[in-house]
Amino acid sequence: MRLERVGRRHGPRGRWVLREVSLELPTAALVRVVGANGSGKSTLLRLFAGIDAPGEGRVTGRPARTAYVPERFPAALPFTAVDYLVHLGRVQGLDRAAARTRAGEWLERFAVGTHAGTALAELSKGTSQKVAVAQALLADPALLVLDEAWTGLDPDARTVLDAAVRERLAAGTTVVFVDHDPRRLEGEADVVYGVVRGRVRSVPGVRGEAGAAPGPAGRNRPPEGRPSDPHGPDPALPAPAVPAPGPSVSIRASGGRTLPVRLPGDPTTAPGPDGTTVLTVDAEHSDALLGVLLAASWHIHHLDTGGVRA
Numbered sequence: 381m382r383l384e385r386v387g388r389r390h391g392p393r394g395r396w397v398l399r400e401v402s403l404e405l406p407t408a409a410l411v412r413v414v415g416a417n418g419s420g421k422s423t424l425l426r427l428f429a430g431i432d433a434p435g436e437g438r439v440t441g442r443p444a445r446t447a448y449v450p451e452r453f454p455a456a457l458p459f460t461a462v463d464y465l466v467h468l469g470r471v472q473g474l475d476r477a478a479a480r481t482r483a484g485e486w487l488e489r490f491a492v493g494t495h496a497g498t499a500l501a502e503l504s505k506g507t508s509q510k511v512a513v514a515q516a517l518l519a520d521p522a523l524l525v526l527d528e529a530w531t532g533l534d535p536d537a538r539t540v541l542d543a544a545v546r547e548r549l550a551a552g553t554t555v556v557f558v559d560h561d562p563r564r565l566e567g568e569a570d571v572v573y574g575v576v577r578g579r580v581r582s583v584p585g586v587r588g589e590a591g592a593a594p595g596p597a598g599r600n601r602p603p604e605g606r607p608s609d610p611h612g613p614d615p616a617l618p619a620p621a622v623p624a625p626g627p628s629v630s631i632r633a634s635g636g637r638t639l640p641v642r643l644p645g646d647p648t649t650a651p652g653p654d655g656t657t658v659l660t661v662d663a664e665h666s667d668a669l670l671g672v673l674l675a676a677s678w679h680i681h682h683l684d685t686g687g688v689r690a
Contacts, residue, residue: 386437415575443522449529453512462496472519486514526557574671583671629666635678644668
């Protein structure tokens with residue numbers, strides 16, 4: 381599946397949320413998307429899932445069987461839990477008997493089989509979220525898109541979803557996810573994309589990035605030097621010369637107790653106001669540094685580009 385120079389904005393004359401997004405999702409890969417709140421992560425996932433159409437550019441190669449768990453599940457739909465799952469299973473191409481069987485299996489797996497006949501509007505938030513996740517797993521999708529799908533789940537259900545993701549990957553599914561917990565499936569992502577200021581780039585320096593060593597699932601990854609992100613280097617070209625020192629970018633951020641190890645560009649750090657930290661790095665490393673900070677759940681307060689174009 382490819383996105384070619386894709387953009388999306390709110391309304392025909394609204395602000396652009398994403399611009400110039402060009403990337404390719406590899407097959408049977410775990411893809412993590414990171415970014416600050418409001419950066420456009422959910423918009424990107426909706427484009428992957430086909431829920432939103434691009435305002436510019438094009439999306440090609442989306443699998444026919446694509447499943448999506450939204451950030452907010454519309455629990456007030458006029459169905460019982462099992463009837464909703466059967467309905468979605470039918471939409472995804474299952475016959476009624478298969479849809480009902482799989483619905484029951486997933487409800488039991490998430491330990492909510494006793495709520496099969498309960499109206500969606502009467503379910504607790506946690507149970508509703510389990511139903512939302514179950515509908516995405518019913519029909520063995522080729523592309524599974526999870527937008528904060530673990531939020532609202534109890535620890536046992538989160539473990540079930542982790543296992544389901546690994547099962548789908550082993551079966552050849554591409555899984556794209558956003559989660560606020562940086563430890564979620566830590567080290568298992570094949571590709572990590574960072575969304576910063578409406579632009580999407582692969583995040584270097586993160587374990588599991590394209591070209592890194594195989595993760596726990598032992599899945600095949602793109603050969604070293606051939607990342608799935610078309611913005612990556614072309615191995616057929618000679619290595620570029622080391623550039624002369626250029627402009628720098630300052631990032632004021634706050635977050636965890638300590639900074640992540642091995643920050644891109646080896647930035648200098650200094651205390652900022654209100655307990656923040658100011659990191660200054662060469663402009664060429666700024667996107668990578670932002671991506672690593674966001675992946676570690678640091679909050680970006682201010683970005684001073686010093687006149688450097690984003």
